[in-house]
Amino acid sequence: MKETRVDTLILGAGAAGMMCAAHSGGRTLVVDHAKAPGEKIRISGGGRCNFTNLHTAPDRFLSRNPHFAKSALSRYTQWDFLDLVQRHGIPWHEKTLGQLFCDDSARDIIDMLTDEMAKAGAELWLRTDIGEIAHRDGAFHVTLTREGRETQAVARNLVVATGGKSIPKMGATGRAYAIAEQFGLALTETRPALVPFTFGDSLADLKALSGLSVMGRATANGTVFDEAILFTHRGLSGPAILQASSYWREGDEITLDLAPGTDLGQWLSHEKKERGRRQIATVLEAHLPARLATEMMARMGGDARLADQSDKRLTEIGHALNAWTLKPTATEGYRTAEVTLGGIDTDALSSRTMMAQTVPGLYVIGEAVDVTGWLGGYNFQWAWSSGWAAGTAI
Numbered sequence: 001m002k003e004t005r006v007d008t009l010i011l012g013a014g015a016a017g018m019m020c021a022a023h024s025g026g027r028t029l030v031v032d033h034a035k036a037p038g039e040k041i042r043i044s045g046g047g048r049c050n051f052t053n054l055h056t057a058p059d060r061f062l063s064r065n066p067h068f069a070k071s072a073l074s075r076y077t078q079w080d081f082l083d084l085v086q087r088h089g090i091p092w093h094e095k096t097l098g099q100l101f102c103d104d105s106a107r108d109i110i111d112m113l114t115d116e117m118a119k120a121g122a123e124l125w126l127r128t129d130i131g132e133i134a135h136r137d138g139a140f141h142v143t144l145t146r147e148g149r150e151t152q153a154v155a156r157n158l159v160v161a162t163g164g165k166s167i168p169k170m171g172a173t174g175r176a177y178a179i180a181e182q183f184g185l186a187l188t189e190t191r192p193a194l195v196p197f198t199f200g201d202s203l204a205d206l207k208a209l210s211g212l213s214v215m216g217r218a219t220a221n222g223t224v225f226d227e228a229i230l231f232t233h234r235g236l237s238g239p240a241i242l243q244a245s246s247y248w249r250e251g252d253e254i255t256l257d258l259a260p261g262t263d264l265g266q267w268l269s270h271e272k273k274e275r276g277r278r279q280i281a282t283v284l285e286a287h288l289p290a291r292l293a294t295e296m297m298a299r300m301g302g303d304a305r306l307a308d309q310s311d312k313r314l315t316e317i318g319h320a321l322n323a324w325t326l327k328p329t330a331t332e333g334y335r336t337a338e339v340t341l342g343g344i345d346t347d348a349l350s351s352r353t354m355m356a357q358t359v360p361g362l363y364v365i366g367e368a369v370d371v372t373g374w375l376g377g378y379n380f381q382w383a384w385s386s387g388w389a390a391g392t393a394i
């Protein structure tokens, strides 16, 4: 078998792997089974890549150890990545809530990273399968198969950047977890996150609302998100719901406020005095989309004139809309989840270098690690920061 000797072998040419390769010294080889690098970058942000968030801070990340991400995030910040984007002349804009997107295409980010990798002298092998990994005499020996030919790569440093389990169709394999197990690194529970909820038949009567979006508030296990809620033919999605999914566990309820900031019960009682002859759904249109107001009133036993309802009943209606409690049956799972929650336990890694505490030369970065960001560019920022931390430490 042919042998290739490098200083650093990076498994995975995604966001974290490419960032690491752009900063690691010595001879670096990046391998990936996909036919192109950065496939998730390409499809991210609706093709415009939400590449970071101006409000990046450690409290926007979930991890068993909430302190772990602080080091990398503070040493390679959203401003550092933005600076890189600007140096490459990539046009960008802030969309909302500090989310930065490319003006043109996510491909600009991929081109920037492949350009940076090339400048650093890193080599990229695509359509390459990763076989057996052995560790002996202070080096990692990895069997690679490329175009049917096997090569034994021998490297002093091995960087695991193969991501999580989300969207298997796009090449996600969970290989990082198998490597962690091989080297005795602990794992935390993994589950789909930033993922739509399904409700079995319990929302079947709202199927007609599919495609309707409303600005609302979703709460799961005490964590609150004010963003859009989207009705789908399978259940609920939209940013507020995706965010809530990261805090939800099977059997939990979620609460939706369809008119945050307005006590609808009080408001309806007030309206009753002014416009008692009007139907409740019509009056609610001041705060809710008309279709939603109609369907919700149908759910609550049918529409009626305001004047015909007691204040107690109006308070109940208001409460049902301000604190709509729902029990999702499940999520759509890894098929559509944007990220994997959990992963390689941060206790097994150095927060400064991302190197395994017990295996010198073995690094884990990006989504494979038990650090999961909120929706809005945070997950890419973690990929850049952790990739940079490992790359500059090598």
Ligand code: FDA
Residues within 6 Å of the ligand: 011, 012, 013, 014, 015, 016, 017, 031, 032, 033, 034, 037, 038, 039, 040, 041, 043, 044, 045, 046, 049, 050, 051, 052, 128, 129, 130, 161, 162, 163, 164, 166, 167, 170, 171, 172, 173, 174, 175, 337, 338, 339, 365, 366, 367, 368, 376, 377, 378, 379, 380, 381, 383
């Ligand atoms: P990533 O998954 O990017 O890369 C892993 C690489 O390893 C891939 O190239 C894969 O082919 C390769 N690989 C895996 N297993 C392998 C194996 N066994 N052998 C060889 N190669 C293997 N985040 C954000 O901040 N802003 C956004 O706009 C979005 N949008 C978005 C949309 C969609 C649809 C998804 C699915 C995800 C997002 N995300 C996001 C999340 C973001 O894409 C994710 O957090 C990062 O890509 C993680 O970067 P990594 O480099 O860790 O993994």
